[in-house]
Amino acid sequence: MIRSELIRLIASENPHLTAQQSERLVGCIFETIIDAMAHGNRVELRGFGVFSVRKREARLGRNPRNGVTVPVRNKTVPFFTAGKQIRDRLNGR
Template identity: 55%
Template sequence: MIKSELIEKLAAANPHLFQRDVERIVNSIFEEITQALERGERVELRGFGAFSVRNRPPRQGRNPRTGDSVSVKEKHVPFFKTGKELRERVDGKS
């Protein structure tokens, strides 16, 4: 599912809301999650999962085309860990 499909489904499930309002709500939620991760905070949605930022230390990598050794800088990457309820529903144990 892509974001536009999510917005369409939510708008269809909530006919009292305009689609543009649903789109604003979805974008606001994603923006808040993004800003929290930028600040290094953890975002937990009970039953769904938790977003956090993980540090990847610098390392030596390889250029796949030439095989040359390349220095890869330290970076911070977003990480998502599923919640127990989501894992169980996806696994079919509801």
């Protein structure tokens, strides 16, 4: 599912919302999650999962084209842990 499909689904299931209002709603939710993670906070959506931030230390990597060793800087990456409800549904429980 892509963002536009999600917006369309929300608009169709909520007839009191226009497509434009649904788009703003989805954008607001995503921006709130991104802002919280940018500040190093965890975002927990019960039954869905947890969005968090992990730090990766600097290391030596390898260029796959020519095998040359290159330095990789430290970085912060997003991380998602699925909730129990999602895991159960995916596993047919």
